[in-house]
């Protein structure tokens with residue numbers, strides 16, 4: 001038991017196709033609650049693979065991970081899916097919104113799936129999240145009609161709807177111009193500082209990384225710093 005938002009101990013992982021290859025090599029680090037962490041490294045160094053392992057979506061690894069004191073090893077796929085829904089929010093480079101649904105519907109969906117709150121409450125909270133992200137006025141527009149930066153903000157509002165303790169981003173600003181990158185960065189900064197949410201973002205953007213609380217770097221599957 002520990003008090004870290006995320007504790008990663010001796011993670012190793014192999015791929016076996018086309019030939020055996022160790023993609024993650026004995027990686028250990030801890031992340032405090034409310035910390036905003038950048039995960040950097042050259043292309044192919046293993047960042048996305050590590051994020052998939054941390055996100056509980058990939059269970060084929062050696063070592064141990066605990067999130068808010070809960071050890072993930074040994075949990076069933078069903079239990080992991082439920083854990084993920086409640087504890088982790090995801091933001092990807094491409095937003096994966098449902099284009100023919102409104103921004104509001106996209107944000108509500110993960111909470112509707114959980115079925116833990118009345119629909120009206122979910123709707124109110126989704127509107128609050130869109131407001132926090134400065135796009136409440138876009139709530140009733142189809143996702144496909146929004147700009148790239150607006151779509152990414154909807155994706156963040158969606159990632160927040162179940163109030164996850166940890167937000168994981170795989171190049172969350174990779175598809176954005178510098179103005180929208182700054183908006184998204186500032187939102188993450190605010191969530192970490194004001195709500196104590198822990199943020200882990202894979203990024204190729206040096207400026208983004210330099211402004212995070214801490215940077216960890218992978219090189220050839222090893223933790224380099």
Ligand SMILES: Nc1ncnc2c1ncn2[C@@H]1O[C@H](COP(=O)(O)OP(=O)(O)OP(=O)(O)O)[C@@H](O)[C@H]1O
Pocket residue numbers: 015016017018023041042043044045046047048049050
């Ligand atoms: N499913 C897979 N099977 C075999 N090898 C894989 C698989 N997925 C990734 N790899 C390899 O593992 C290594 C790490 O890939 P990964 O996508 O984690 O790197 P990355 O640091 O995120 O790269 P990028 O910055 O380009 O996204 C690469 O050599 C990649 O080719």
